[in-house]
Amino acid sequence: MVSLPCIHSCFSTSSHSTSGAGAQSKKLVATTTFAGGQLGSAPTRGSRQSQNLRILIIGSRQSASKVRRSQEVTHRFISAIAGNLPGFEESTRALFAGAPERFNNLMVSWPVDIQDHARKLAKAAFES
Secondary structure: OOOOHHHHHHHOOOOOOOOHHHHHHHHHHHHHOEOOOEOOOOOOOOHHHHHHHHHHHHHHHHHHHHHHHHHHHHHHHHHHHHOOOOOHHHHHHHHHHOOHHHHHHHOOOOOHHHHHHHHHHHHHHHOO
């Protein structure tokens, strides 16, 4: 069994104490330190499904974070380089709306090297 330091130090009693509260606090430590030291409900037969669900949620959050980061980087680039070019505002809306075809079509009048770099930066923003 793995004990959690904050619970153990907060609720355990010294070796000289023999009160009922000390026994209760030791029981609290024992009941809250299971499943590899994680707090929560007791492990059940569905704990494997719970773990799989947690992995999916974490993966989804990381994916959303990657998309958001790509949008922000692309927006900073096109704001600095193409802010005065035609279609800039609409291309920004398309970027944040997740519309890659529209984003590409609105950049047609921009210099090719700017288009290429903006597409490269926005690639992760349009992956889903």
